[in-house]
C-alpha cells in the first residue's frame with residue numbers, strides 16, 4: 203500500500219540522517235510514478251506532484267516524528283480535495299420535467315447508466331421517462347426499451363433521422379404525461395467527430411437539459427483529458443459518471459475529468475445490474491487511485 | 494530531436510512525456526528509453542526507439558491472421574473481452590472481411606445476457622449476408638456455442654464467429670463461464686476454436702495489461718483486436734502486453750462502419766504513438 207511504501211521510504215531516508223528537501227523531491231517522484239500507473243494524466247500528475255511537494259515542505263514533513271505517515275496524509279488530502287471534497291447530487295428542477303442528457307464515447311456505458319439513473323430516481327409518485335436518441339447503433343432503441351421495462355418506467359422512441367427532433371418530441375411527450383424526470387440516451391461518439399459533437403450541441407440548444415452528464419469508462423487512460431476537454435468545449439456539462447469501477451482499474455481518469463471539466467463526478471457504475479450505481483465519494487475513489 | 498543521435502536529458506524527458514501520453518506506462522517507457530540510450534549510436538535516437546518498439550511488437554511469430562483459403566473447416570473463432578470493448582461490432586466487420594475474401598460466414602450470438610445483444614448481432618449478420626445462430630435470452634452460452642459449431646459443420650460454413658458477453662476479467666464466475674464455452678467448443682470439434690481473439694479498447698489505459706493477463710490465463714488467446722484507434726487514444730499499453738505476454742495484435746478497429754477493420758500495421762501503430 204501507499205502508506206507502507208512511503209513509511210518505508212522515509213524510514214530509509216531518515217536513517218541516512220536529517221531529512222532534506224531532496225528527500226521530499228524523491229517522495230514526490232514516487233507519487234508521480236504511482237499516479238501514472240493509475241492512469242492519471244501526465245500533465246495532471248505534474249501539477250498534483252508539485253502541489254504535494256509544496257504542501258509537504260510547508261507542513262513540516264521534514265521535522266515530523268512520522269514523516270512517512272504525514273506525507274501520505276498530504277497526498278491523500280490533496281487527492282480528495284482535487285476530486286471535489288463532497289458528493290454533489292443531481293439537480294432536480296422544481297418545474298418538471300427535469301431533463302437529463304447523457305453523452306460520451308462509444309461503449310462507455312451510457313445506455314446502461316441511463317437505466318440505472320432511472321432506477322435510482324424511481325420512488326413512489328415520481329414518473330421517469332427514458333428516451334432513445336441513439337438512432338445509429340443496431341438494436342440500440344430495443345436495448346433501452348428492454349431496460350425501461352426492467353426499471354418499470356416510461357419509454358419514448360421516434361422513427362426519425364433528426365436526433366434533436368426526437369429529443370424535442372420526447373420533452374413534449376414528457377410534459378403531456380406529467381413526467382418528473384426525462385433521461386435522454388444519446389449515441390456514443392468520438393470527441394473529434396465534429397458532426398456528431400454538433401448534433402449534441404443542437405440537442406442541448408433545443409431541449410436545454412438541467413443536467414448534462416458525461417459518461418466515461420473507468421478504465422480510460424491518458425485520453426481522458428482529451429475527452430473532457432472536447433466535451434466541455436461543446437456542452438455546458440454539469441457532471442460526470444465513471445463506469446465499470448467494479449473491476450481493478452485504478453480510475454485515475456477521475457482526476458483528469460474533474461480537473462479539466464471543472465464539474466463534479468456524481469456517480470460511479472459498479473456492475474451491469476441496474477442497481478449497480480453508487481453516489482461518488484471522493485474519499486473512496488482517492489483510496490482506490492492511490493492503491 | 495528528429496535527426497539527432499544523442500539527446501539531452503530534457504529531450505529524453507520530452508520523449509518520456511510522448512510515450513506516457515500514449516499510454517505506454519511508466520515502467521515500459523523507462524525500459525524503452527533505457528534501450529534507446531544504450532542502443533546503436535549510429536542511428537538517430539528516434540530510429541532506435543522505433544526499432545525497439547517494432548521488435549517488441551514482433552515478439553510473436555504468429556502476427557498475421559489468416560483470413561482466406563482455410564484448410565481446416567469450419568474455422569471456429571471465439572471473440573472475448575471486457576464490456577463495451579467492441580466485440581459485437583468487430584465480429585460484424587470481420588465477417589464482412591472474410592466474406593469479401595471468399596468465405597461463407599456464420600455468426601453465433603453466445604451473449605445471452607445483455608439487453609438486445611442477440612438482436613444487435615442478428616442485424617449485423619443480415620447486413621453482411623452471413624448465417625446466424627442465436628437463442629432465447631438467458632440460455633447457456635456454452636450450449637449456444639455447441640449448437641453453432643454443429644450448425645457450421647452441417648451447413649458447410651467456412652468460418653464461424655462466436656460472440657460472447659462482455660465480462661470484467663476480475664470476475665471469476667465470468668472467467669469460468671468463458672472457459673466452459675471454450676472447452677465445449679473444443680470437445681465438439683477437435684482443434685477448435687482455431688482462433689481466440691481478445692478485443693481491447695485503445696482508449697483503455699494500464700488496465701488493458703491486467704485484462705490481457707487474466708483473459709490469457711483463463712483461455713489460450715491467439716491474437717488481439719485493438720479497437721477505436723480512430724479516436725485520439727494511441728493504445729501504447731500494447732507494448733507492455735506484447736513484451737510480457739507475447740500476444741500479437743492482429744486487427745485494428747478504426748470506426749463504426751462495416752469496412753472499418755484493418756490488418757494491424759505495427760509501423761503505422763508506432764508512428765501513431767510517436768505522434
Ligand SMILES: Nc1nc2c(ncn2[C@@H]2O[C@H](COP(=O)(O)OP(=O)(O)OP(=O)(O)O)[C@@H](O)[C@H]2O)c(=O)[nH]1
Nearest residue numbers: 308309310311312313314390446471472473576577
Ligand atoms: N461491469 C460493468 N459493466 C458495465 C457498467 N456499465 C455498463 N456496463 C456494460 O458495458 C457494456 C456497454 O454498455 P452500454 O450501456 O451498451 O454502453 P453505451 O455507452 O451505451 O454504448 P454505445 O451506445 O455503443 O456508445 C455493456 O455490456 C454493459 O452491461 C459497469 O458499471 N460495470
Ligand SMILES: Nc1nc2c(ncn2[C@@H]2O[C@H](COP(=O)(O)OP(=O)(O)OP(=O)(O)O)[C@@H](O)[C@H]2O)c(=O)[nH]1
Nearest residue numbers: 308309576577578579580581582659721746747748
Ligand atoms: N469509433 C469506434 N467505435 C467502435 C469501434 N468498434 C466498436 N465501436 C463502437 O463501440 C460501441 C460498443 O461496441 P459493441 O460491439 O457493442 O461492443 P461489445 O464489446 O460487443 O459490448 P458488450 O457486448 O456490451 O460487452 C458501439 O457503439 C460500436 O459502434 C471502433 O473501432 N471505432
Ligand SMILES: [Mg+2]
Nearest residue numbers: 312313336342
Ligand atoms: Mg448506448
Ligand SMILES: [Mg+2]
Nearest residue numbers: 580581604610
Ligand atoms: Mg457485444
